[in-house]
Amino acid sequence: MAGGEGTRLRPMTANQPKPLLPVVNRPIMEHVLRLLKRHGVTETVVTLQFLAALVRNYFGDGDELGMSLQYATEDIPLGTAGSVKNAADRLRDDRFLVISGDALTDIDLSDMIRFHRENGALVTIGLKRVPNPLEFGIIIVDDEGRVQRFLEKPTWGQVFSDTVNTGIYVMEPEVLDSVAAGEPVDWSSDVFPALLDKGAAIYGYVADGYWEDVGTHDSYLKAQADALSGKVELDIGGFELSPGVWVADSASVDPDAVLKGPLLIGDYAKVEAGAELREYTVLGNNAVVREGAFLHRAIVHDNVYLGPGAHLRGCVIGKSTDVMAGARIEENAVIGDECVIEAEAYVSSGVKVYPFKTIEAGAVVNTSVIWESRGQRNLFGPRGVSGLVNVEITAELCVRLASAYATTLKKGESVVTSRDCSLAARALKRAVIGALTAGAINVLDLEAAPLPVARFHTGREPVAGGIALRTTPGDPQSVDIVIMDDRGADLPPAAQRKLERVFSRQEFRRAFPGEIAQLTYPARAIEDYTHELLRHVGVGGVRDMKVVVDCAGGTSSLVLPTLLGRVGIEVLTVNARLDDVSPTETLAERRRDLQRLSELVSSSRAAFGVRFDPVGERIALVDEKGQLINEERALLVVLDLVAAERRGGQVALPVTTTRVAEQVCRFHGVQVQWTSTALDALTSAAAGPDMIFAADGRGGFVVPEFSPAIDGLAAFMRLLGLVARTRLSLSQIDARIPEVKLLKRTVPTPWAAKGAVMRSVIEAAESEPDGHRVDTTDGVRVTRDDGSWVLVLPAAAEPVTDLWAEAPDIDGAQALLERWSRIVEQAAT
Numbered sequence: 100m101a102g103g104e105g106t107r108l109r110p111m112t113a114n115q116p117k118p119l120l121p122v123v124n125r126p127i128m129e130h131v132l133r134l135l136k137r138h139g140v141t142e143t144v145v146t147l148q149f150l151a152a153l154v155r156n157y158f159g160d161g162d163e164l165g166m167s168l169q170y171a172t173e174d175i176p177l178g179t180a181g182s183v184k185n186a187a188d189r190l191r192d193d194r195f196l197v198i199s200g201d202a203l204t205d206i207d208l209s210d211m212i213r214f215h216r217e218n219g220a221l222v223t224i225g226l227k228r229v230p231n232p233l234e235f236g237i238i239i240v241d242d243e244g245r246v247q248r249f250l251e252k253p254t255w256g257q258v259f260s261d262t263v264n265t266g267i268y269v270m271e272p273e274v275l276d277s278v279a280a281g282e283p284v285d286w287s288s289d290v291f292p293a294l295l296d297k298g299a300a301i302y303g304y305v306a307d308g309y310w311e312d313v314g315t316h317d318s319y320l321k322a323q324a325d326a327l328s329g330k331v332e333l334d335i336g337g338f339e340l341s342p343g344v345w346v347a348d349s350a351s352v353d354p355d356a357v358l359k360g361p362l363l364i365g366d367y368a369k370v371e372a373g374a375e376l377r378e379y380t381v382l383g384n385n386a387v388v389r390e391g392a393f394l395h396r397a398i399v400h401d402n403v404y405l406g407p408g409a410h411l412r413g414c415v416i417g418k419s420t421d422v423m424a425g426a427r428i429e430e431n432a433v434i435g436d437e438c439v440i441e442a443e444a445y446v447s448s449g450v451k452v453y454p455f456k457t458i459e460a461g462a463v464v465n466t467s468v469i470w471e472s473r474g475q476r477n478l479f480g481p482r483g484v485s486g487l488v489n490v491e492i493t494a495e496l497c498v499r500l501a502s503a504y505a506t507t508l509k510k511g512e513s514v515v516t517s518r519d520c521s522l523a524a525r526a527l528k529r530a531v532i533g534a535l536t537a538g539a540i541n542v543l544d545l546e547a548a549p550l551p552v553a554r555f556h557t558g559r560e561p562v563a564g565g566i567a568l569r570t571t572p573g574d575p576q577s578v579d580i581v582i583m584d585d586r587g588a589d590l591p592p593a594a595q596r597k598l599e600r601v602f603s604r605q606e607f608r609r610a611f612p613g614e615i616a617q618l619t620y621p622a623r624a625i626e627d628y629t630h631e632l633l634r635h636v637g638v639g640g641v642r643d644m645k646v647v648v649d650c651a652g653g654t655s656s657l658v659l660p661t662l663l664g665r666v667g668i669e670v671l672t673v674n675a676r677l678d679d680v681s682p683t684e685t686l687a688e689r690r691r692d693l694q695r696l697s698e699l700v701s702s703s704r705a706a707f708g709v710r711f712d713p714v715g716e717r718i719a720l721v722d723e724k725g726q727l728i729n730e731e732r733a734l735l736v737v738l739d740l741v742a743a744e745r746r747g748g749q750v751a752l753p754v755t756t757t758r759v760a761e762q763v764c765r766f767h768g769v770q771v772q773w774t775s776t777a778l779d780a781l782t783s784a785a786a787g788p789d790m791i792f793a794a795d796g797r798g799g800f801v802v803p804e805f806s807p808a809i810d811g812l813a814a815f816m817r818l819l820g821l822v823a824r825t826r827l828s829l830s831q832i833d834a835r836i837p838e839v840k841l842l843k844r845t846v847p848t849p850w851a852a853k854g855a856v857m858r859s860v861i862e863a864a865e866s867e868p869d870g871h872r873v874d875t876t877d878g879v880r881v882t883r884d885d886g887s888w889v890l891v892l893p894a895a896a897e898p899v900t901d902l903w904a905e906a907p908d909i910d911g912a913q914a915l916l917e918r919w920s921r922i923v924e925q926a927a928t
Contacts, residue, residue, distance in 0.1 A: 100266075101128055101200035102148030102173060102182055107315050110435035110453040110469075111415060116150045118200035119157060120313065123326045123335050124365045124383055126157065127313055128200035130333055132164055138208040140196060141166045144189050146182040179266070180284040187275045197268040199312075202324045205332040206267065206308040215269040218244065221294065222274055225267030227310045238262055240303040246295060250581030262303070265310050282499050302706050308332075314432060316415070323398055324379045327361035335363060345837075347384075349355055356388075365401070383418065397428075406442070417454065424851065426458075430671060440534040442851040455494035460850030460898075463603045468498075477516065478599045479691075481778075481895065483581040484590070485571055488523040492578050497530040501566065502607035503598050504582060505538025508563045510614060513567035517545040517553035519654055519714050521682035523578050524568040531580075532618060539610035549715030551655040551810035552628045556585035556621065558806065560632075564590070569714045570682040573689075588782035629661045635805040636816045641823040645669040645705045647721075648815075650695050652678030653713030658812055660913040668819065671703055683713055693719060694726055701725030706822055707829050709847045713813050717798035718811040720818075722829035734794045735763060735836045736829055737814070740821040741792040748791035751784035754877050754890060756796050757839045776892065782807045841905040842912045846920055848927045849902040853893045856900055859926035860891045860919070877897050881919075889915045889921060900927070 105117030112120065118128035135143060143166055147154055151172045163169030171186035183190070183197055194215075196208065206225060215223035224246065226238055237681055239248045239262065264287055277294060278284050295301055309331035311322045326333050327343065337347035345361030346352060350364045354374035358364075362376050365384040366719070370376065373390040380394045383401040388394070390407050397411035405411070406424035413430035416422065420434055428434065432446045435454035440446065444458045451467040460466055480482055484500060486492040508514070514535055518524035525547075525810060532542050543560065550567055558564035564584050571577035582590045582598070601607070610616065648663075648670055650656040656675040663670050674692070684692065693710060700708035700721045700882040708721035720728040720736070738750060738760060746768055751774045752760055764771050769791070774780040778795070784808035785793040793801035800814035801807060822829065848856055857879065864873045864881045874880040877894030888905035894901055900923050904915035 100146050100179065100182060100197065101154055102146050102151070102176065103201055104149040105201065105314070108313075108319065110433055110451050111316075111417060113321070113435055114150075114454050115436075116154055117313070119153060120319065121381075121383065122199070122203055122313070122322050123333060123363050123381055124401075125334075125336070127203055128154070128158070129164070130203060131200050132158070132161070132166060132168075133334055134205060134208065134251060135196075135198070136164060136166055136214075140208065143167065144169045144171055144606045145200065146171050146173065146185045146186055147180070157187040160864060176283060177281070178283040178285040178289075180278045180286045180290045181282060184275055184278040184280055184284065187278075187280075191272050194269065194271055197266075197270060199266045201314075202266065202310065202312045203331060203333075204265070204267070204308060204310040204325070206265070206306040206310060208267075210694055210847040211267070211304045211306065212269055214244070214304045215302065218302050218770050219300060220269070221271050221300045222291070223269040223302045223304050224291075225265040225310075226262045226303045226305045227265050228305070229263050236261045236305050238264055240305070244302045244304065246291075246301040246303050250446075262305060265306070266312075267306075269304075316431060319415070320379075320396070320413070322396065322463065323381055324361075324396070327363060327379055328383070329361075336366070337363070343475075353458070358568045378567065389424075400436075401491075407727045409864040418839070423460070424683075438599055441849075444896050465603050465605060478602055479595045480787070482571065482579040485577060485579045488527075488578050488668060492527065494530040495529045497580070498534040499605065500580065500602060501534035503605075504564070504566070505535050505540045506601050506606070507594070507598055508540055510539040510608075510610065511616070512563040513541040513543055513561070515543045515545060515553060515557045515560065515562050517550070517567045518650070519546050519550075519569040519682055520677040520679045520874055521575075521578070522679050524570065524682070525679075526569050527580075528566075531568070534615040535566075536618055537610060538608055539614045539616050541586075541616040544618060544620055545624050546620065547654055547657065548624060548860060549658055549812060550581065551715055551806070551812050552624060552654075552658065554583060554588075554808040554810070555631070555806055556624055556629050557583050557585065558587035558808070559627075561622075563684065567714075572683055572712060573686060575681065575683050575685075585808070586782070586786070589779045591783075592777070625658055625661060629658060629665070632662070632805055632813055632816060633665060634822065636802060636813060638816060638820045638823075642667050643821045644672075644819065644823055645703065646819070647671045647673070647674075647696060647699045647703060647705045647708035649673050649708070649710040650675045651684065651692065651711055651713050652676060652681065653711060653715060654823060655711040655713075655812060656717035658715065662812065663818065666816075666819065671699060671705070673699070689744050693721070697721050697725040697727060702718035707818075709815050709818070711815075712798070716809055718800070718814055719798055720829065722833065724830050728829065728833060730798050731796060731839055731841070732833055732836070733755060733798065734796050735759060735798075735839075736832050737794065737800060737818060737821075738792060739763050739767075739832050739836060740818070740825060742769040744821060744824065745769070745791045749787070750791060751781055751787075751793035751801070753781060753795055754874070754880055755892075756794075758886060758888065758905055759837050759839050762837060773876055777877075777895075780810070780877075782809075804805065840907065840909050840912050841903060841904075842916050843904075843908075844902045844920055845894075846900045846902065846923045846927065848893065848898055848923065850898050853898075853900070854928040856923055857891070857893060859922055863919075863922050887911055889919050891919055 100419045105112035119126045136718045252677040337345045340346045347366040349366045350368045352370045353372040356370045357375040359377045362380040364382045368386045370388045371390045374388045374392045377395040379396040381398050386403045388405045391406045392409040394411045396413045398415045400418040402419045404421045408425045409422045412429040414428045414432040416434045417436035420438045422440045425443045426440045428446045429448040432450045434452045439457045439462035445463045447465045518528045553567045567581040586774045641642040652674045696708045710719040720733045749770045751772045754773050774784045783804045785801040790803040797810035802813040805813050874884045880890040882888040890903040892901045906912040
């Protein structure tokens with residue numbers, strides 16, 4: 100019987116049937132077939148249902164085992180008796196034996212058949228005494244072995260024996276007449292009780308041999324240890340190199356490897372010098388163990404690679420998985436087939452990683468990776484905590500994340516929460532609020548609100564921070580969880596690391612019943628925001644203007660009517676509704692809407708057009724001619740407007756910004772403060788004294804006199820005043836700014852190689868000829884006297900290195916990019 104799914108053994112059985120699970124490098128079912136052959140049973144019918152083709156393909160017709168195998172496949176599960184009935188046409192002629200293909204045993208089948216024959220039994224049930232009978236069917240027999248009573252999977256109150264049903268039966272063919280065809284029927288709960296009531300001769304054979312139902316991860320590890328210890332009679336391939344150390348003839352084991360048995364090394368496996376394999380380890384066929392690796396009670400399936408210094412203890416590694424250098428996998432962890440555990444990753448005790456997943460280098464994984472595509476090295480990415488809705492970002496993760504955040508705060512403090520208009524953000528925010536209040540943190544919930552409004556209230560109210568949930572830009576299947584500090588800025592790296600440590604340890608604080616915190620809804624959140632914005636941002640002289648505004652179906656439509664109503668300009672507004680079905684747009688949809696905005700601006704003779712992102716944080720600009728101003732040029736145009744009006748002060752820009760910005764600032768007597776690419780760095784710089792402008796070059800603008808955070812609504816209001824007060828249109832300003840010759844390239848870089856890459860880049864920069872400067876504000880930037888420069892920056896959330904190069908002409912920028920890309924590529928390999 101080989102049709103079971105083995106759900107309790109997942110992820111080992113996620114993509115293969117339980118009978119094919121290897122014990123000492125052979126499928127459990129193969130051990131069963133070899134047992135049958137030893138007792139003269141060579142004609143076998145195999146009943147199949149789950150992943151039937153895999154079993155048929157592996158065993159074929161049984162010729163390699165010297166047996167004759169036939170198969171009976173069920174379309175639907177028919178139960179233990181129904182599956183045998185499904186093969187009845189091959190069992191009518193003679194007495195037959197039923198045995199599970201997923202239980203490890205060496206019971207004396209010949210003696211059991213003799214017992215059956217001598218007692219003239221209709222059915223003989225194989226029995227075994229076990230210390231914990233709760234998971235098995237209990238059976239009581241009299242002194243002669245005749246069955247008196249049995250009960251399937253009892254409670255402790257129903258336990259009346261320690262003698263359990265092994266699922267091994269000897270039967271006469273007429274017993275099949277008592278089994279209905281094509282219906283789910285079970286031997287122990289349906290057929291046997293009915294036969295017992297009729298007085299049929301049902302006997303129990305109490306076996307002395309070994310029997311282990313390999314139904315759980317613990318029993319799987321126990322079966323491996325018992326096989327290596329000789330507690331069960333099995334055919335272990337290979338020769339005994341030393342007591343208990345079994346090595347296949349074709350294996351390659353360096354004499355300087357440390358082997359402490361009992362253990363098994365499979366066919367064509369390779370164990371290098373300095374590797375240490377300790378007790379109860381099974382190394383699969385074609386596996387490779389590099390120098391310095393350590394294995395103790397580890398079960399390693401076929402075609403596995405274990406890198407230098409890998410550490411495995413009490414775990415199971417599925418076939419064709421790569422465990423890279425320095426990775427550590429702890430007790431009772433199970434890694435599925437064809438996974439990649441990258442360098443220095445740590446998989447905690449009891450974690451299950453399902454097949455085809457990647458655990459990133461340096462990641463600490465404390466919860467099972469089931470639906471996620473990867474176990475991430477860092478919880479935080481460039482947009483906060485991001486992932487697929489109900490796959491990577493689940494309600495459970497939101498609870499753990501919010502609980503970790505609450506644990507980093509003092510009891511009784513408050514946090515602002517908000518969301519975009521999506522259904523996913525609405526549902527997940529409820530989980531966040533529940534976890535925060537259960538962690539003794541009061542919540543001020545803004546409900547659906549633009550992200551700038553949430554940042555404003557977080558910075559203005561006496562709160563410890565904020566959490567905002569939004570749909571990932573351009574990906575309606577994903578969501579971002581943005582966690583803010585008490586300024587309304589993204590959580591700084593140090594605070595992120597503290598939160599990650601609490602999250603990974605799962606040591607969450609819980610409030611006592613009297614400490615459960617309050618949930619409140621501020622009544623005038625939007626009105627307060629618009630009042631303060633208009634108080635700080637001058638919009639004089641704008642009443643005769645006409646603009647076109649696209650709200651993108653997002654939360655900015657909640658604020659703009661109040662703002663624009665007070666300013667009194669002529670506005671044509673599109674997509675001014677909350678779209679909870681499409682809370683973000685694809686690139687094609689964005690281009691379509693921008694094209695429509697361009698047409699509306701040119702046809703209506705508006706001063707300009709602006710399109711907000713769905714959370715009101717970033718903007719795209721269209722000039723009065725209906726031409727889209729790309730993000731890089733938009734930064735320069737707005738910078739020119741601000742600098743021309745202020746004629747002094749400082750602006751904050753990330754190091755990836757074109758140096759044309761320096762020319763614009765120099766022309767207007769303004770200084771540039773370069774920052775790293777991290778968003779919190781830009782926010783911190785914008786909060787400094789004498790700041791008049793900041794931008795990230797991706798549609799994000801800061802109005803420092805109002806808030807140090809990126810704010811599309813504030814940027815729009817400021818732009819209204821600037822355009823109204825200047826005598827130039829946006830296209831005229833754009834035309835007077837020099838052309839940008841900035842190129843970018845991304846080079847794939849393994850996590851483990853990033854350090855070596857940056858060392859090589861520093862060495863190459865220091866060996867440059869005279870007339871260059873090296874800046875390490877963020878990454879490595881090399882600037883030449885002619886103004887050309889290159890920046891090499893390892894990505895924080897991806898295994899890549901980003902490069903920017905700018906020169907007086909495109910050819911020069913391309914040459915710079917090519918040269919430094921080669922340096923990165925060579926170091927990465």
